[in-house]
Amino acid sequence: MIPTHYFLVLSAVLFTIGVMGVLTRKNGITIFMSIELMVNAVNLTFIAYARQFHQVDGLLFVFFIMAIAAAEAAVGLAIFISLFHHRDTIDVDEANLMHW
Amino acid sequence: MEFAIFFLFAAIAVIFALVVVLHRNPVVGALSLVASFFALAVMYVLLEAPFLAALQVIVYAGAIMVLFLFVIMLLNLQHMAEPPTRPIQQFLGYTASAAFGIGLIYFLIKYAIFTKLPDTPFHADARTIGIRLFEAYVFPFEMVSILLLAAIVGALFLSGKSAKEARS
Numbered sequence: 001m002i003p004t005h006y007f008l009v010l011s012a013v014l015f016t017i018g019v020m021g022v023l024t025r026k027n028g029i030t031i032f033m034s035i036e037l038m039v040n041a042v043n044l045t046f047i048a049y050a051r052q053f054h055q056v057d058g059l060l061f062v063f064f065i066m067a068i069a070a071a072e073a074a075v076g077l078a079i080f081i082s083l084f085h086h087r088d089t090i091d092v093d094e095a096n097l098m099h100w
Numbered sequence: 101m102e103f104a105i106f107f108l109f110a111a112i113a114v115i116f117a118l119v120v121v122l123h124r125n126p127v128v129g130a131l132s133l134v135a136s137f138f139a140l141a142v143m144y145v146l147l148e149a150p151f152l153a154a155l156q157v158i159v160y161a162g163a164i165m166v167l168f169l170f171v172i173m174l175l176n177l178q179h180m181a182e183p184p185t186r187p188i189q190q191f192l193g194y195t196a197s198a199a200f201g202i203g204l205i206y207f208l209i210k211y212a213i214f215t216k217l218p219d220t221p222f223h224a225d226a227r228t229i230g231i232r233l234f235e236a237y238v239f240p241f242e243m244v245s246i247l248l249l250a251a252i253v254g255a256l257f258l259s260g261k262s263a264k265e266a267r268s
Contacts, residue, residue, distance in 0.1 A: 001102070001217055002102055002103060002106050002146060003213075003214060003215070003217070004212075004214045004217070005208065005209070005212055005213050005214055006106060006110075007143065007147065008208050008212055009205060009208060009209075010110045010113070010114070010143070012201065012204040012205050012208055013114055013201065013205075014113065014114065014117055014136075015201075015204070016197055016198075016200060016201030016204065017114070017117045017118060017120075017121055018117070018121075019196075019197045019200055019201070020121055020193065020194065020197035020198075021120065021121035023189075023192070023193030023194075023196060023197055024121075024185060024189065024190055024193035024194060024197075025121070025185070026183060026185055027126060027177075029126045029129075029130075029168065029171065029172055029177065030120070030121070030126055030129055032168070033120055033126075033129055033130065033133050033168065034120065034121060036133065036160075036164065037117055037120060037121075037133065037136070040136075040137065040140055040160070043140075043152075043156075044140060044143060044144075047143075047144055047147045047149050047152060048147060050147075050149070050222075050224070051147050051148055051149070051217070051222050051224075052214055052217065052218075054218055054220070054222050056224060056228055056229060056232045057232070057236075059149055059151075059152055059224055059229055060229065060232060060233055060237055062152055063152070063155070063229070063233070064237075064240060064244055066155060066156075066159050066160065067244045067247075067248065068244065068247065069160075069164065070159060070163065070164055070248070070251075071247050071248050071250075071251035072251075073164045073167055073168070074167065074251045074252065074254075074255040075251050075254050075255050075258070077167060077168070077171045077255075077259075078254065078255040078256075078257075078258035078259040079258055080171065080175075081171065081174070081175065081258070081259040082258045082259060084175050090175065090177065091183060093183075
């Protein structure tokens with residue numbers, strides 16, 4: 001049996017890579033994929049703790065997170081398609097229509 | 101044996117995640133993310149949650165990532181060169197994320213070391229999850245279905261042609 005903290009450290013590493021992607025990239029789709037990466041790192045943490053404490057609720061949270069991630073991906077990608085129609089790019093720096 | 105599988109697939113997950121973040125071409129990024137999700141599904145099997153491993157493969161690698169690939173190919177982004185990021189943003193981004201990661205792992209090692217697991221095995225098959233889902237979590241489950249409906253309507257509204265464009 002692999003101890004729980006191995007999975008927690010792996011999850012922390014993946015989450016950090018996701019943060020790095022969000023902070024350093026400009027391509028909207030890549031930023032979105034980095035967010036998905038962070039969501040998956042959190043899912044791994046939930047499942048690791050669910051096994052550690054024998055709580056099925058942790059697994060159910062992962063279930064709900066997956067459903068919400070699907071909804072989020074659909075709406076987010078629709079926003080990028082809309083942005084592309086207006087600006088012909090998905091560079092997030094160009095999305096300054098609501099800039100003050 | 102278990103440790104060998106863990107380290108192999110942990111390395112796969114981390115390397116492909118780095119490819120997602122560092123590669124310029126979004127198609128390569130999306131396919132690497134699929135590989136990373138498959139490695140995470142192996143982690144879920146190691147954590148005795150085979151139902152969620154199947155969901156991970158079907159929903160994430162199968163549905164969400166296909167949606168990403170469709171959008172990348174629909175917008176023809178694979179040929180578009182990404183403009184270089186400003187050096188100050190690169191520097192601050194890498195520094196901040198490295199500091200965040202080091203802090204996270206430091207506090208994990210300090211406070212979250214579990215030396216032993218409970219003795220009894222953890223039964224987390226589809227049956228257990230289903231019973232719990234439809235007893236204690238019925239209301240959130242229904243709310244998620246409404247959320248998905250709202251997401252469908254929102255996605256159609258945002259990505260479809262506006263009424264003015266359709267008339268002209």
